[in-house]
Amino acid sequence: MSGNQITNQNGEWWRNGVIYQIYPRSFCDANGDGIGDLPGICQKLDYVKSLGVDAIWISPFFKSPMADFGYDVSDYRDVDPIFGNLEDFDRVIEGAHERGIRVIIDQILSHTSDQHPWFEESRQNRENPKADWYVWADAKEDGSAPNNWMSNFGGSAWRWCTRRRQYYLTNFLKEQPDLNLHIPDVQEQLLADLRFWLDRGVDGFRLDAINHAFHNQSLQDNPARPVKLDKNGLPPVNSYEYQWHIHDKSQPENLVFLQRVRALMEEYPGTMTVGEVGDDNTHKIMAEYTTDQRLHMAYSFDLLSEDCSAQFLRDTLEKNRQVIEKGWPCWSISNHDVPRSFSRWNRGFERETAMARAPLFLLMQLMLRGSVCLYQGEELGLPEADVAFEDLQDPYGINLWPEFKGRDGCRTPMPWFNGGEINAGFSKVKPWLPVADEHYHLAVSVQEDDQHSMLNRFRDLLQWHSNLNPALATAAQTIIETGNDLMVFERTSDKEGYFVALNLGSDAASFTLPAQYQGSEDITPEGFGGSVSGNTVELPVAGARVFRNS
Structure with a gap:
């Protein structure tokens, strides 16, 4: 085990802890190419420490063709050059640990990039050593896809490969083929890749879409789901919402695999896992996945919804309490996949009232049973950015425009300065996404010296929370x-x-x-x-x- 890991007298530091999510592409650009990077994170660690959080979660920085901005991994053990290199990552670990901040990194275990060497080998033919490392299936007699499973991003989850004359499963983009974790060698390889990062000193993993890791090998069709009309009487934009996802995810084999992940984590005291589990019955899945033999905690999309009414929150939290028992939730109301909470949870309120409500939601999260995950910019009160179609980068939004604008609006660059600096101090060149005009006056430099600013309200709340009796955690x-x-x-x-x-x-x-x-x-x-x-x-x-x- 690396000596870089924080000495930890309480192995359950994560209970009631606060995690700060950093989306590296948009945090800080240190090398002047318009994209945030690992050295940029190093430059801002003092700022992160000033917030009073317990850990940072860094979204993917692995080598990738960037079809889904790092969630399509082509090398699990290397840093993509746009973010730096392994030595830069080691400096992030060292710098964070020196400041008492733990480091959690994303791991994507359900799928890879179609440019990963494993898939390039697997797709060549049906006899090669990695032929069964991905989910392949023959076409139906009429040449159509093996079943009716849908991609999270819309359309069929199956893609045709001319070399193998078979379909391969893609629960997300067509460039993200699903790994076949039913194969023992695949599991062994993924566990070895987790160990690689643990040995470098990481304190935990956020496991992306972890309930997608296994599929039902029978390949049965998913049953139809009653169509829920929107306020205009129209059916869902995304075809994924037209069926119950019974067979394409949340399979029982996943529970056994998570026990293997937990056994690995136990070799590195003080480390933890948090799983992203989106499902038709999220509370049940969170309960099954967060036992003392599986994940340490999990979060779902329940509080990432449009609804933030008191009744919705009461119903959601009570369902969770009834089901999760000894399991552990991690509450998040913003992340890189949904419109920013400042806009999403303040519809119909004037800006002044919205500014007063943002600390209210943080206070709620801090006092709930569970841990807290904050997303970069929440502490500034950043609203959702309106990104023009010609500036969009997210394939999800490009595919479903204009009814769905994608995820770029919550991924625009972090505003650091407002005093003549171009791009709000994020980068000296045109950034990969434009800085929102309405974000300049909310920059860190503007809020630092204002005692009543959103930034300082958040800092004060986190300090207040840290002074409460530790018994509150359980x-x-x-x-x-x-x-x-x-x-x-x-x-x-x-x-x-x-x-x-x-x-x-x-x-x-x-x-x-x-x-x-x-x-x-x-x-x-x-x-x-x-x-x-x-x-x-x-x-x-x-x-x-x-x-x-x-």
Whole structure:
């Protein structure tokens, strides 16, 4: 094991921890080619430390043709030249660890690039040593695809290969063929690749689309799903939503493989895994995947949705509580795949109110049972960028334009300076995506010295959270049904209890403190409006109160 790993007296540092996601293409460009890189991350580690997070998750930087911007890997053990080299990565590890920050990296175990040497060999014929390393299937008698499975990005999940006269499975882009993890040699190779990065000192892995790792070998058709019409009475834009995904993912064999991953992680004390699990029944999958023998924690797309109403949150969190039991969630409301939460969760609110609501959502995440994942720029209150069609890079958006604009709007460059610097200090040349005009006045340099800025509100909240009793990490959670726009829940341990109330509505609201919290300590962080008179609590729009008894 590398001596670079942080000395860790608490092997479960990740419980209730805060992870900061860095999308390297858009974080900081150190070499002046318009694309962020690993040296750029090194330059900004002091900034990351100032946020008060426990770890960074770095999105893919591996060698790749970049059809899906690194999620199509062509070499699991090397850095793509646009991001730097292995020595640059080692410097990121060293610099982060010196600052007490752990480093988590993406691992994509369900598929590779079609330019990976494994696939180039596999596609040659049906007899080569890697012929069965990917999911191949014969055409039906009429030449059509083996079954009705759909790609996450729309259209059939099957692509025709003229050399083998067979179809290969692609759950995402056609350039991302699915590995066949039913083959023991494939599993052994992937575990060896994980070990390669553990030996370099990484503290954990974010496992991309991990429930896609296995498919049902029967290749049965997925059943049709009742079509859900949108507000305009139209069916879904993406054909993926037209079926229940019973056979193409979340297979029982995956649980056995995850036990092998966990056994490997146990050889490196203090390391962890967090899985991305998108499924028709995400709570069930999260429960199955996050046991003491499998993943340490998992996150789904539940809180990455458009709906952020108090009722939706109550229902979602209560379902999770009922199912996950001892498993562990990681709560994220923004990432590189969905519109930014500042825009998505503030529809219908004026900007001033939206600015007040953003810290409210962070407070909620920090107080929920689970860990927290923040996405770069959330701490600045960045809204979703409106990227013109001619500037789009995301194939997902290009394919489904204009009904779906893709993921570029949340991936635009991080704004560091606003004082004459071109591209907000991200790069000295034209960046791979344009810096949004509305992001300049939200740059880090603008917010640093403003005590009441979004950036400093986030820092203050993370510091406040770090000072709470560590027992909060495993305290039980009870969601309280209010029937209105108040999001109210309780966290209780043997030593103390916390009562949290958040006003997510557009009007002021009031409530009476439960008897067990009457006279308890009000520990609400600064900046949240509200007042307490006797046992009655008044909350303005975006107001919150946190009470503690012991």
